[in-house]
Amino acid sequence: MTTKSLPTLLIVEDSPENRMLLIHLLKDSYRLKVAINGEQALEVVQLELPDLILLDIIMPGIDGYEVCRRLKAEPSTSKIPVIFLTAMTDVADEQLGFEVGAVDFILKPVSPPILLARVRNHLLLFQLLNNLKNQNDILDAKVKERTEELEHTQDAIILAMASLAExxxxxxxxxxxxxxxxxxxxxxxxxxxxxxxxxxxxxxxxxxxxxxxxxxxxxxxxxxxxxxxxxxxxxxxxxxxxxxxxxxxxxxxxxxxxxxxxxxxxxxxxxxxxxxxxxxxxxxxxxxxxxxxxxxxxxxxxxxxxxxxxxxxxxxxxxxxxxxxxxxxxxxxxxxxxxxxxxxxxxxxxxxxxxxxxxxxxxxxx
CATH class of the missing domain: 1.10.3210.10 (Hypothetical protein af1432)
Known part of the structure; x- marks a missing residue:
């Protein structure tokens, strides 16, 4: 598989050590984009839509919750799966994360097997959902085309019947x-x-x-x-x-x-x-x-x-x-x-x- 055909991940992490670890674990299987804070992450997304975002919560400036809110508020980015990276284990923190639109949490320090499995599974789910949507769109288009064809046929038959009398x-x-x-x-x-x-x-x-x-x-x-x-x-x-x-x-x-x-x-x-x-x-x-x-x-x-x-x-x-x-x-x-x-x-x-x-x-x- 060429690098260009690999799924693209955006890593948003302010800690240099954590960034390097994530890059090391993921670089062989994915194309990687990196941002060191929330503002930069939003700029990167505007240039190229990633397939999945790994998003730190506690960062200077805009925190991860607000970044996720903004992503979910925009139609072009609302469907991108977001996985929060956090050391917080409080239930309220997890609840807030899901409320703003995250699909999962990965606790720090990151476990490599868990990271790889979560990323792989959510990318697969995202792909399946996209495929399903595409199939539904194709089906809707075919149904619309068939309906329009039937309506045109009905109109033609009606006009023909009326013309017989007229x-x-x-x-x-x-x-x-x-x-x-x-x-x-x-x-x-x-x-x-x-x-x-x-x-x-x-x-x-x-x-x-x-x-x-x-x-x-x-x-x-x-x-x-x-x-x-x-x-x-x-x-x-x-x-x-x-x-x-x-x-x-x-x-x-x-x-x-x-x-x-x-x-x-x-x-x-x-x-x-x-x-x-x-x-x-x-x-x-x-x-x-x-x-x-x-x-x-x-x-x-x-x-x-x-x-x-x-x-x-x-x-x-x-x-x-x-x-x-x-x-x-x-x-x-x-x-x-x-x-x-x-x-x-x-x-x-x-x-x-x-x-x-x-x-x-x-x-x-x-």
Whole structure:
């Protein structure tokens, strides 16, 4: 083994005789750094981190206890094992030493076999702990990588499922992405509102934004003759169209049943799919829910969906301006929409306009 590959020990000892003895006993097995007092020891450590420190307690200036305290207070040196060298045998002295962070004591006069055994054992333990930490870090990194991979896969599957429904009556999948962003921004604006702060954590907002993609998944069950009809639906056709809320909820419920347990994401997805056509005054569908009976997730989705529908270009209508869409939505305060959600929308309406512009649908000849 080369000298450079040997473990490095720092000997901190003010007695020349004791220093020479320690150097003599350890020089053949370890790289040695030497300090004659506490101040010098702290300087040496800043230049090169040793693998273990043999630290005298009684020294002029900073004593060993204080040196150990300072070492343990710094993240870069806190893990270095410190063995105290002392002639003190009082239990209180040992207790203080362990409290400031030492791993062991070696009594003076030093016994060579004990010194060599203690140093070897603590270096081995330190190495094993480092190896374990490294293995845990590697495992954590792999788990994180796998989790991110699964999340990306889940996102892709969700978008694909949503697009199956969306592209039947919509030329692009941008509607899905836009409404997801709208829901996320509304929720973020409301997260500090006293009525909603318990529901709208950052984690829940992320789930809300993701689950918003499935709001119209039930459209896959609506006949093309109704779904793609260019004109206004008659009353019978509209009753069929309204079924997309139930169909969407039932599809998500079936997925949840296969999983065998409830999921926060699927719970939000069910709420949004089933209730995003409800209105604050009870005139919506499918259950004519009123006010706070409507899940918050669905109230957010309702506004996002209407704004996007107003701004979108369709074969039967030109797109409305942002200003016109905002005016129509504000007129629905307290009737179609939760007044508190409207208030949040007014504050961040410019962000809706930015999202609509950034993710606008391409024109047919583009």
């Amino acid at each position: 592209t039947r009556d919509n030329d692009t999948g941008n509607h899905i992405r836009r409404t997801q962003h709208y829901v996320g921004r509304l929720a973020t604006q409301l997260m500090h509102h006293p009525d909603f702060c318990q529901q709208l954590s950052l984690a829940n907002i992320a789930l809300l934004e993701k689950s918003a993609a499935l709001h119209d998944i039930g459209k896959v069950g609506i006949p093309d003759a109704i779904l793609l009809k260019p004109g206004k639906l008659d009353s019978a056709e509209f009753e069929v169209m309204k079924e997309h809320c139930r169909l969407g909820r039932d599809a998500i419920l079936a997925a949840e049943t296969v999983m065998g347990k409830e999921s926060a994401f699927l719970c939000y997805a069910k709420e949004i799919a089933y209730s995003h056509q409800e209105k604050w005054d009870g005139s919506g569908y499918p259950l004519k829910l009123v006010g706070d009976q409507i899940p918050l997730s669905a109230r957010l989705m309702a506004l996002a969906d209407v704004y996007d529908a107003l701004r979108a270009r369709r074969a039967y209508k030109p797109p409305m301006s942002h200003e016109t869409a905002v005016k129509i939505i504000i007129e629905g305060k307290g009737t179609h929409f939760d007044p508190r959600v409207i208030d949040a929308f007014i504050v961040i309406q410019h962000e809706f306009e930015e999202i609509a512009e950034a993710l606008k649908d391409a024109l047919p000849d583009e």
